[in-house]
Amino acid sequence: MKIYTLHTKQNLPISVQEAWQFLGDPKNLKMITPDYMGFKILSGADRPMFPGQLIQYIVTPVAGIKTKWVTEITHVVEGKFFVDEQRYGPYAMWHHKHFIKEIPGGVEMEDIVDYKLPLGILGQLTHPFLVKPKLKEIFEYRKNKLTEIFGTYSYKPETAVV
Known part of the structure; x- marks a missing residue:
């Protein structure tokens, strides 16, 4: 069975502490x-x-079909990363790593999701036209919402005048 990966990064003009608190x-x-x-x-x-x-x-991911989802927070290193894993839900496997790293002018937030679809080959056939675009849409929504909440990252290094 194929394992897929979704990888996103976003820079925000907030502190590690603010990002972690949220x-x-x-x-x-x-x-x-x-x-x-x-x-x-x-x-x-x-x-x-x-x-x-x-x-x-x-959650109701598609066609109004309600789905129960249970995740477990399996690893936490405060201010740096945490991992959630699906214990019950729509995926055959869901392993989501969240990283926070201080950068000049804010933080870089990185998500890496490794997942498998249920139903073998049938699940794999739905990936390119249903699952992959839906996950991209959800994570793009998150990116836009976090920008709305915290602002746009626009760090410009100071230039020294000599």
Whole structure:
């Protein structure tokens, strides 16, 4: 079975602490998820992120079909990265790494999602025209929403006058 990877990066004009505070609160996931997905947290988002935390959601990714999704936060290094993995949901496998790195004028946020689709060859056939474009759309929405919330990164190094 094929493993796919989605890789995105975004620079924001905020501190590592601000980025971590936002990303470390599971309730903020709703804010950066498209409304049409009907995202609703059922349980597990009552505390800041910690290893072993299970979070249950309902999402409606396509055709109005509601899907339960359970993820576990498996790794956390405060201010640097965390990993969530699907325990139950629409994918055969979902492993999502979130990295935060300080850069001049802000932070670089990087997401790497490795995933497998269910249904063998049938799942693979849906990837290019359904799954891949939908994931790109969701992560583009996140990028735009984070820019709306935190502003546009526009760091320009200072020029020394000699």
